Amino acid sequence: GAGVSQSPSNKVTEKGKDVELRCDPISGHTALYWYRQRLGQGLEFLIYFQGNSAPDKSGLPSDRFSAERTGESVSTLTIQRTQQEDSAVYLCASSWQGAREPQHFGDGTRLSIL
Amino acid sequence: SQQGEEDPQALSIQEGENATMNCSYKTSINNLQWYRQNSGRGLVHLILIRSNEREKHSGRLRVTLDTSKKSSSLLITASRAADTASYFCATDAFELTGGGNKLTFGTGTQLKVEL
Numbered sequence: 001g002a003g004v005s006q007s008p009s010n011k012v013t014e015k016g017k018d019v020e021l022r023c024d025p026i027s028g029h030t031a032l033y034w035y036r037q038r039l040g041q042g043l044e045f046l047i048y049f050q051g052n053s054a055p056d057k058s059g060l061p062s063d064r065f066s067a068e069r070t071g072e073s074v075s076t077l078t079i080q081r082t083q084q085e086d087s088a089v090y091l092c093a094s095s096w097q098g099a100r101e102p103q104h105f106g107d108g109t110r111l112s113i114l
Numbered sequence: 115s116q117q118g119e120e121d122p123q124a125l126s127i128q129e130g131e132n133a134t135m136n137c138s139y140k141t142s143i144n145n146l147q148w149y150r151q152n153s154g155r156g157l158v159h160l161i162l163i164r165s166n167e168r169e170k171h172s173g174r175l176r177v178t179l180d181t182s183k184k185s186s187s188l189l190i191t192a193s194r195a196a197d198t199a200s201y202f203c204a205t206d207a208f209e210l211t212g213g214g215n216k217l218t219f220g221t222g223t224q225l226k227v228e229l
Contacts, residue, residue, distance in 0.1 A: 004156070033216065042202060043157075043219040056215060091156055099206040099217045100144055105156030 002026070006092050006106035014114050015084060021077045021109045025094030033103065034067055034077050035091045043091065049075060050098060079111075087113045120203060120223040128228055133190040135223040137203030138183075144206045146179055147217065148188050151200045160188075160201075193227045200224050 005024040013019055025032050030051045035043040045059040049069040060066070064082075069075040079086055089110050093103040121136045137146070145164045149157040163170045163179045163186065170177045176189040190197055204217040 031215075035219075042221040043204075045216050045218065048216050050215065059216075093157070098215050102147065102159035102162055103157075103217065104159070105149075107154070107156045 004092055004094055004104050004106035006090075006109050008109055009107065010110045010112075012112045012114065013082060015082060017082055018078065018080045019082055019111060021079075021090050021092075021111070023075045023077070023092030023094075023106060025073070025075070025092070026104055028072075029094035029096055029104070030072050031095045031098045031103075032069055032075050033093045033095075034075070035093065036061075037089045037091055037108070039088075046077070046090075082111075082113045084113045087111055120201070120220045122223060123221070124224045124226070126226045126228065127193055129193060129195055131193055131227075133193050133197070133225055133227070135188045135201050135225070137186045137188070137220055139186075139203075139205045139218075139220075140184065141205075141207050143181075146177075146186050147204045147206075148175075148177060148186075149202045149204060149219075151202065151222070153199075157202065190225075193225075195227050195229055198225060198227050 007022045032049045034046040036046055037043050047067045048056040064080045067077045089108040091105055091108040093105045095101045095103045119138050127133055143165055145162055147162045148160045150160055151157045161172050161177050163177050174191045179186045200222040202219050202222045204219045
């Protein structure tokens with residue numbers, strides 16, 4: 001596809017379970033970002049991947065959160081031992097090279113922790 | 115508080131009127147971007163203005179940037195019901211070593227355009 005694809009679009013899980021969210025960026029985009037958006041709020045930066053450089057993990061809220069990216073393709077965001085405060089929309093974005101260019105967003109994964 | 119903060123938080127206007135949203139930020143920037151988000155969707159890039167630019171146009175959109183006041187405005191002219199969405203500004207903070215790598219988003223302005 002031409003755009004950023006995220007899956008699943010919705011995820012409902014019980015507190016304490018692990019979840020894995022997936023992002024397929026636009027082909028050729030070297031930069032990939034994960035954000036969290038709570039209801040009615042702005043975007044909270046989580047993690048940034050740029051090519052083969054070490055990721056910028058400065059936004060991850062706790063060690064329960066981790067993310068991986070294989071080369072310049074798919075990325076997965078994993079949340080372990082989910083808590084109710086993890087409920088939010090998780091958005092992925094990609095760009096050619098970093099924050100000096102427009103970012104292209106997926107439609108997000110809406111995560112609900114019961 | 116956040117790097118980018120939009121004002122007003124919510125705006126309701128009639129179709130055909132102009133809508134103006136403002137964004138303030140705190141640190142020096144490389145560029146400032148405006149995005150739009152429809153309910154339940156991801157963000158869509160609208161316009162990017164660089165720190166050495168003062169004004170930029172794209173269709174019915176006009177963006178201004180005042181780096182001395184650390185503020186930007188987004189003007190949507192002749193608004194349509196389809197412009198109803200949340201609008202966010204995002205800044206790429208200037209860093210001495212290689213430039214910023216991430217955008218900091220504001221909390222957004224919810225625009226409602228009524229028929």
